[in-house]
Amino acid sequence: MTKLIGQRIKRNEDPRLLTGQALFVDDVNIPGMLHAAFLRSDYAHAYLRSIEVSAALNRPGVVAVITAQDMGDEWQPGPPLVSPPPTVKGVIFNSRTQVPLARDKVRHVGEPIALVIAENRYIAEDAVEDIDVDLDPIEAVVDLETALDRSAPLVHADLDSNLAAHLVQHRGDYAAARSEADLVIKRKIVIDRGAAAAMENRGIVADWDAKSEHLTVWDTTQAPIPIRNGLAQRLGLSVGQVRVIAPFMGGGFGPKMMMFYPEELLIPWVSMKLGRPVKWIEDRRENFYATTQERVQVHEAEMALNKHGRVLGVSHNFLHDSGAYDPYGLTIPLNTQSHVLGAYDIPNYYSDLKVVFTNKTLTTPIRGAGRPQGIFVVERLLDIAAKELGIDPVEIRMRNFIPPEAFPYEREIIDQAFAPLILDSGNYKPVLEKAAAMIGYERFVRDEGPRLRAEGRHVGIGIVTFIETTGVGPYEGARVTVEASGKIRVATGVGTQGQGHFTSFAQIVAEQLGVGIEDVHLVTGDTSDFHWGTGTFASRGAVVAGNAIYASTQVVREKILKLASKVLEAPEEELEIEAGQVRVADIPSLSISLGELALLANPLRGAVQPGTEPGLEATAYFGPQYGAAAFGVHAMILEVDPETMMVEIKRYVVVEDCGTILNPMILEGQIHGGVAMGIGNAYFEKLIYDENGQLLNASLADYLIPSAGEVPRIEVGHEETRSPLNPLGTKGAGEAGTIPVPALFAQALENALADLDIEILEMPLSPNRLFEILQKKEKEK
Amino acid sequence: MSDLHDVAVTVNGKKYHHAVEPRLLLSDFLRHDLRLTGTHVGCEHGVCGACTVLFDGQPVRSCLMFAIQANGHEIITVEGLGTREKLHPLQEAFWEAHGLQCGFCTPGILLTVVPFLESHPDPDENEIRQAISGNLCRCTGYQNIVDAIKLASEKMKT
Numbered sequence: 027m028t029k030l031i032g033q034r035i036k037r038n039e040d041p042r043l044l045t046g047q048a049l050f051v052d053d054v055n056i057p058g059m060l061h062a063a064f065l066r067s068d069y070a071h072a073y074l075r076s077i078e079v080s081a082a083l084n085r086p087g088v089v090a091v092i093t094a095q096d097m098g099d100e101w102q103p104g105p106p107l108v109s110p111p112p113t114v115k116g117v118i119f120n121s122r123t124q125v126p127l128a129r130d131k132v133r134h135v136g137e138p139i140a141l142v143i144a145e146n147r148y149i150a151e152d153a154v155e156d157i158d159v160d161l162d163p164i165e166a167v168v169d170l171e172t173a174l175d176r177s178a179p180l181v182h183a184d185l186d187s188n189l190a191a192h193l194v195q196h197r198g199d200y201a202a203a204r205s206e207a208d209l210v211i212k213r214k215i216v217i218d219r220g221a222a223a224a225m226e227n228r229g230i231v232a233d234w235d236a237k238s239e240h241l242t243v244w245d246t247t248q249a250p251i252p253i254r255n256g257l258a259q260r261l262g263l264s265v266g267q268v269r270v271i272a273p274f275m276g277g278g279f280g281p282k283m284m285m286f287y288p289e290e291l292l293i294p295w296v297s298m299k300l301g302r303p304v305k306w307i308e309d310r311r312e313n314f315y316a317t318t319q320e321r322v323q324v325h326e327a328e329m330a331l332n333k334h335g336r337v338l339g340v341s342h343n344f345l346h347d348s349g350a351y352d353p354y355g356l357t358i359p360l361n362t363q364s365h366v367l368g369a370y371d372i373p374n375y376y377s378d379l380k381v382v383f384t385n386k387t388l389t390t391p392i393r394g395a396g397r398p399q400g401i402f403v404v405e406r407l408l409d410i411a412a413k414e415l416g417i418d419p420v421e422i423r424m425r426n427f428i429p430p431e432a433f434p435y436e437r438e439i440i441d442q443a444f445a446p447l448i449l450d451s452g453n454y455k456p457v458l459e460k461a462a463a464m465i466g467y468e469r470f471v472r473d474e475g476p477r478l479r480a481e482g483r484h485v486g487i488g489i490v491t492f493i494e495t496t497g498v499g500p501y502e503g504a505r506v507t508v509e510a511s512g513k514i515r516v517a518t519g520v521g522t523q524g525q526g527h528f529t530s531f532a533q534i535v536a537e538q539l540g541v542g543i544e545d546v547h548l549v550t551g552d553t554s555d556f557h558w559g560t561g562t563f564a565s566r567g568a569v570v571a572g573n574a575i576y577a578s579t580q581v582v583r584e585k586i587l588k589l590a591s592k593v594l595e596a597p598e599e600e601l602e603i604e605a606g607q608v609r610v611a612d613i614p615s616l617s618i619s620l621g622e623l624a625l626l627a628n629p630l631r632g633a634v635q636p637g638t639e640p641g642l643e644a645t646a647y648f649g650p651q652y653g654a655a656a657f658g659v660h661a662m663i664l665e666v667d668p669e670t671m672m673v674e675i676k677r678y679v680v681v682e683d684c685g686t687i688l689n690p691m692i693l694e695g696q697i698h699g700g701v702a703m704g705i706g707n708a709y710f711e712k713l714i715y716d717e718n719g720q721l722l723n724a725s726l727a728d729y730l731i732p733s734a735g736e737v738p739r740i741e742v743g744h745e746e747t748r749s750p751l752n753p754l755g756t757k758g759a760g761e762a763g764t765i766p767v768p769a770l771f772a773q774a775l776e777n778a779l780a781d782l783d784i785e786i787l788e789m790p791l792s793p794n795r796l797f798e799i800l801q802k803k804e805k806e807k
Numbered sequence: 808m809s810d811l812h813d814v815a816v817t818v819n820g821k822k823y824h825h826a827v828e829p830r831l832l833l834s835d836f837l838r839h840d841l842r843l844t845g846t847h848v849g850c851e852h853g854v855c856g857a858c859t860v861l862f863d864g865q866p867v868r869s870c871l872m873f874a875i876q877a878n879g880h881e882i883i884t885v886e887g888l889g890t891r892e893k894l895h896p897l898q899e900a901f902w903e904a905h906g907l908q909c910g911f912c913t914p915g916i917l918l919t920v921v922p923f924l925e926s927h928p929d930p931d932e933n934e935i936r937q938a939i940s941g942n943l944c945r946c947t948g949y950q951n952i953v954d955a956i957k958l959a960s961e962k963m964k965t
Contacts, residue, residue, distance in 0.1 A: 036902055043910030044898040046845015046885035050911070053844035148830065225849045225857055225911040225945050276847065276911025277945050310850040524909025524946050691905050698948030699908060726854035726943065734936040734949040763948075 063150035070719025108355035133350035136315025198374035203339035207330035226276020249284035249561025272551030278523035314724035322347035339374030365400030405769035486778025496758025497569025501649035512621030519559025521551035540603030565758025581644035671793035700763015819887030836874035856942035885914035906955030908946035
């Protein structure tokens with residue numbers, strides 16, 4: 027068997043992408059297609075008094091203008107995506123889901139109010155300007171910390187307050203641990219908003235064919251199957267009448283995940299009403315207002331330690347900003363709770379979470395999804411404690427790691443899937459040692475750092491650790507088919523947004539079936555090809571879909587060998603599959619191709635044996651018992667320019683343990699990109715809302731995504747602790763690169779500016795904000 | 808709005824004559840009128856660089872130009888570089904060095920780099936990073952793009 031899993035293999039999908047031949051949603055062109063544009067709210071919080079659309083309707087080329095009133099009984103808030111709330115004692119969850127078009131009130135800037143359909147997008151946008159809308163603005167809820175005040179205006183007037191959810195989780199007895207502690211570190215930690223800012227904005231094309239009673243939808247979704255299911259339900263169709271295709275996508279990063287955005291329902295709905303294909307492509311400004319965001323939390327956090335630096339307990343009260351609605355439930359803050367104990371064996375924990383409605387764009391998971399906040403809190407508290415106790419930051423982490431023999435390790439809290447949080451496997455120490463060695467930690471602390479400091483330079487080192495719970499259920503499936511051409515067709519339900527699925531999944535199949543990577547043709551994200559599954563999220567593609575593909579391939583392999591054994595009149599044990607041929611190991615001339623076998627397995631005449639199935643094909647599913655926990659360490663050396671407060675990252679090291687590696691080239695690429703996004707989260711990317719809930723930097727000129735000048739070369743090392751929960755031993759890695767970067771930045775900045783003795787307790791920073799922190803410190807002195 | 812203007816433009820060596828509204832963006836003209844959808848639109852305000860095409864050999868943001876401005880000019884889009892069967896050496900290098908993930912920003916980067924490599928046949932890492940600093944990529948962290956461009960410069964020398 028030629029070993030393909032674990033090899034650096036260039037990607038099957040690239041020639042199409044490199045030549046402009048890959049289909050993205052905006053490339054879909056159907057004769058007679060109409061174009062949509064939305065009137066969106068300019069206010070964060072306002073009563074909708076009236077809408078006058080006649081001028082828009084009279085504009086030549088305009089086909090329809092739809093308001094909430096026009097939808098009649100079909101106007102309904104969207105279904106909650108992640109429900110019900112967890113069965114934790116005393117949990118409060120107020121579900122308020124987004125509406126297709128605002129009816130009485132708008133609750134965030136960018137909320138859709140009316141939909142215009144016209145012969146082309148230019149006319150549709152002109153007609154949006156023709157609509158006369160009377161919005162009566164009221165005070166907006168913006169600040170998370172005052173949103174629960176009695177005097178705060180209400181985002182949802184039918185609730186008593188802006189509380190969306192309240193949940194307490196605990197383990198052990200934190201109060202007792204605290205009373206025994208030698209040191210208690212208490213800090214307020216604030217994390218602000220950022221955007222996913224995928225290079226491709228969202229888009230939908232819907233085509234209702236009245237005669238065949240069939241709806242085809244091309245959607246930039248990470249979850250085509252749930253979208254298909256939801257559309258069928260809302261539009262009164264059978265799932266067989268709806269085909270959702272998630273074609274090539276220009277990045278996902280979370281916000282393209284089964285939101286049931288208003289547009290996602292409205293465009294198919296209006297296509298059915300008009301009997302015409304309709305296209306809507308989000309523009310970048312809409313993407314800033316109407317595509318979901320993440321990260322806002324405020325923590326009052328405490329860590330109790332003994333004098334040896336062993337953490338006895340962690341406690342935090344935290345606020346999480348859900349934005350105007352909360353369809354995604356508690357996924358993000360539950361992830362924060364699952365990560366706020368980091369990679370450490372901490373016996374006592376208390377967590378009080380309050381989720382708050384505000385008049386801002388909704389928050390749903392973005393690459394990291396609550397984990398960066400949790401890791402930021404624990405790593406910061408640990409750094410501050412290490413300093414107080416005079417313990418080296420690497421050493422204090424070593425002392426607190428969950429030891430390898432403690433796995434599977436139960437946290438005694440529930441995770442984002444409402445299941446008990448169990449870390450399946452891990453061996454953390456060698457990963458930290460490797461990262462420290464790669465960056466030359468000891469040498470820097472002993473020689474280089476002091477020498478540079480003596481020269482008056484502000485160069486610092488940082489090293490932090492993180493876990494990532496990945497690969498959660500419920501399940502994914504795949505169908506593997508040997509075609510008469512000898513090529514292999516694989517269909518799976520997950521969507522793909524650049525992760526290299528066409529290649530890494532092909533490696534799993536090709537290795538088992540003895541064919542070339544290029545002979546494996548993968549179909550993802552088309553509900554007509556595979557229609558069971560959930561989607562690409564939570565770093566689960568390689569784990570859940572990967573193992574489903576592995577399982578179906580195993581069955582196909584058995585079928586191939588069984589049939590070949592009959593045809594070649596040789597026992598199965600003596601057969602091998604190589605280069606698309608099944609042959610008798612000792613007699614290579616005695617062979618048959620996979621294509622010929624596929625034909626024999628699907629005869630036109632004769633009798634198929636009872637109890638057998640035609641073809642060389644199998645469908646299988648994989649549902650993990652619980653998630654697989656990956657681990658990693660990031661380390662960096664950075665220099666701060668004291669004049670401009672710009673940072674130069676001189677070295678960046680990642681050591682990642684995500685179990686079995688399918689394709690190290692693809693994995694390293696994912697890590698590079700994750701780190702780049704993390705650097706944005708740490709030092710460049712902040713969505714700035716004013717006191718009226720207006721987003722002040724809604725363009726790529728003002729919201730700064732790191733460019734090639736800001737992202738350093740990243741050195742990646744690997745360890746492989748296989749997950750015992752799946753046959754491939756894989757763990758997810760898609761979000762890993764992003765998670766620890768803010769924590770790392772904070773530690774390295776403090777180290778670089780050690781003489782100024784600052785504490786970084788907020789993210790994102792910026793050169794400007796760092797300057798303010800230094801000014802404040804100077805004044806205190 | 809309905810007054811139409813003639814545009815005669817050569818795209819990837821092929822001549823096109825179209826009547827367009829004066830306000831039609833060059834990016835929309837290429838994508839929707841000529842059906843050359845390899846040119847991608849990421850921001851429509853000239854920042855992300857995804858829509859970069861060659862205009863008389865120079866990289867321009869097609870979202871910041873009107874189609875009528877292309878009258879009498881020559882444009883190269885990603886469809887004019889290489890084919891799936893015979894990739895341009897720059898495309899080959901991106902394939903080998905894993906210089907793309909979702910591939911959405913890639914056409915704009917390729918067309919930014921083609922003239923860059925003509926003027927910088929042996930670029931160092933800093934020059935490469937400068938050259939692509941106006942092209943945003945959200946997937947790769949740029950490292951493999953930089954390596955791909957270096958690899959392309961070597962391929963194109965031989």
